[in-house]
Amino acid sequence: MAHEAFGPPLRETLSRWKREQAQLKASVIDHDTEAWQQKTDFTGLFRVGGVDISFIKGDDVRACASLVVLSYPELEVLYEEHRMVNLTAPYISGFLAFREVSFLVDAIQRLQKKKPDLMPQVLLVDGNGVLHHRGFGVACHIGILTDLPCIGVAKKLLQVDGLKNNDLHKEKIQHLKTGGDTFPLMGDSGSILGMALKSHNKSSKPLYISVGHKVSLETAVHLIQACCRYRIPEPIRQAATVRSSLQVAVPAHCEHL
DNA sequence: GCGACAG
DNA sequence: ATCTTGTCGC
Numbered sequence: 097m098a099h100e101a102f103g104p105p106l107r108e109t110l111s112r113w114k115r116e117q118a119q120l121k122a123s124v125i126d127h128d129t130e131a132w133q134q135k136t137d138f139t140g141l142f143r144v145g146g147v148d149i150s151f152i153k154g155d156d157v158r159a160c161a162s163l164v165v166l167s168y169p170e171l172e173v174l175y176e177e178h179r180m181v182n183l184t185a186p187y188i189s190g191f192l193a194f195r196e197v198s199f200l201v202d203a204i205q206r207l208q209k210k211k212p213d214l215m216p217q218v219l220l221v222d223g224n225g226v227l228h229h230r231g232f233g234v235a236c237h238i239g240i241l242t243d244l245p246c247i248g249v250a251k252k253l254l255q256v257d258g259l260k261n262n263d264l265h266k267e268k269i270q271h272l273k274t275g276g277d278t279f280p281l282m283g284d285s286g287s288i289l290g291m292a293l294k295s296h297n298k299s300s301k302p303l304y305i306s307v308g309h310k311v312s313l314e315t316a317v318h319l320i321q322a323c324c325r326y327r328i329p330e331p332i333r334q335a336a337t338v339r340s341s342l343q344v345a346v347p348a349h350c351e352h353l
Numbered sequence: 354g355c356g357a358c359a360g
Numbered sequence: 361a362t363c364t365t366g367t368c369g370c
Contacts, residue, residue, distance in 0.1 A: 149360075151361045159361085187361075189358040196360075222361095223359045233359070254359050298370090304359085 113191050114230065120240045121232040129310045130245060132217065136318070141168045144323060145216025146331025147200045147238070149183075150338065157182050161196075162335040163203035165216045171323065171330045175214045177203055178338050189254075190229040193237035201241050216244065218311065218319065220331045224248040227281065227290040227306035229256050239309020246308030247316040248290070249332060253304055257283030268292070269302055276321050281306075291317050295324040303327070 103109075132140035145165045152158055158180060165175040185195040200221075208215060224233035225248030235248030253261045259281055268279050272294040281290045281304070290306035291313060305317050323329040328336070 149361080151360090153362055155362095187358095187360060189360085192360055228359080248359085250359050252359065255357065 110188070110191065113194055117193075117230050117232040117237075120237065121230065123240050124226070124232070124236050124307075125310045126226065126307045126312070128312045128315050130217065133245075133311060133315045138168065138319065138322070141217055141319075143174060143214060143216045144168050144171075144319075144331050145219040145244075146221075146329070146333070146335040147203065147219060148222045148332055148335035149181075149196050149199065150336055157184075159183050160338055161199040161203060162338065163200065163207060164331055164334045165207070165214050166323075166331050166334065169322065171325070173334060175207065175211060176334065177206065179203065192223050193234040197234060197237050197241065200238055204238075204242050204244070218245040218247065219308075220247050220249055220320070220323070220329055221308055222249060222332055222336075224250045224254055224290070224304070225306035225308035227254055227256065227259075227304060229254075233306070233308075235306065235308030243310075245310035247311055247320060248304075248306040248308050249320060249329060250304040250306070251301070251328075253281075253292075257285055257289060259283055259289070269300075272302060275299070275324070278317055288313065293317055293320060295321060295327050295329070299327040301327070303329075 132138050143165050148162050150160050160178050161181045162178045167174055181199045183195055187195050221235035221238055225235035233248055235246045239246035275294055275296040277294045278291045280288045283289050290304055292302040293305050295303050305320050307313050320329050
């Protein structure tokens with residue numbers, strides 16, 4: 097098959113995507129803008145959203161895009177939507193947003209239309225914010241397109257700007273004692289790109305938290321910790337758990353097709 | 354050439 | 361991202 101017979105070559109697509117990231121990056125706000133963020137107990141925060149895209153075993157195209165909204169501080173489900181979508185863009189490290197973001201923004205827009213009262217006041221995103229090759233990960237991307245405060249929550253360290261998952265890094269992880277302990281992730285450029293967070297007492301692997309949009313890193317880390325019953329913050333965990341029948345596998349008699 | 358590679 | 365099984369510990 098002539099895989100690249102149609103459409104622009106990958107390197108042209110990547111160059112276009114890089115330009116788009118650079119342009120949108122200029123609009124990122126990396127400090128607190130909301131009243132509830134000023135209080136250490138987050139008085140005035142009532143709704144926290146989470147988004148995630150989950151996949152089916154052997155299928156690179158079909159996936160389930162999920163948006164949930166939880167009450168705060170109870171962390172009870174107020175709203176959830178799980179929808180099967182067809183992904184078109186490939187996964188390329190540094191360009192996750194171009195694969196996933198349109199489906200998640202669509203979900204936010206449907207929520208706005210159907211239940212505007214349930215619009216989350218902050219959105220937790222699977223992946224990185226400014227902890228990214230060009231300082232503009234998927235959490236920033238969603239933040240700019242929706243104008244919602246967003247926080248990037250990654251399960252693995254993205255090794256950019258000199259950050260490395262080396263022995264020194266592993267040693268720092270071992271020194272995290274209890275849930276809520278952190279250490280900063282400083283790149284070669286000298287700025288703090290994010291924080292490693294031990295999200296609960298018995299979690300050996302930290303989360304990597306970074307600013308997406310309209311929230312400070314300090315507030316982001318504090319909020320993530322407040323949302324963790326287990327390692328993964330509840331809004332993302334609920335989004336990743338499909339309760340509906342949407343993700344049922346292809347019927348057995350169709351498997352060979 | 355080699356290592357790295359969020360989801 | 362996804363699959364896989366039991367195992368250990370509270």
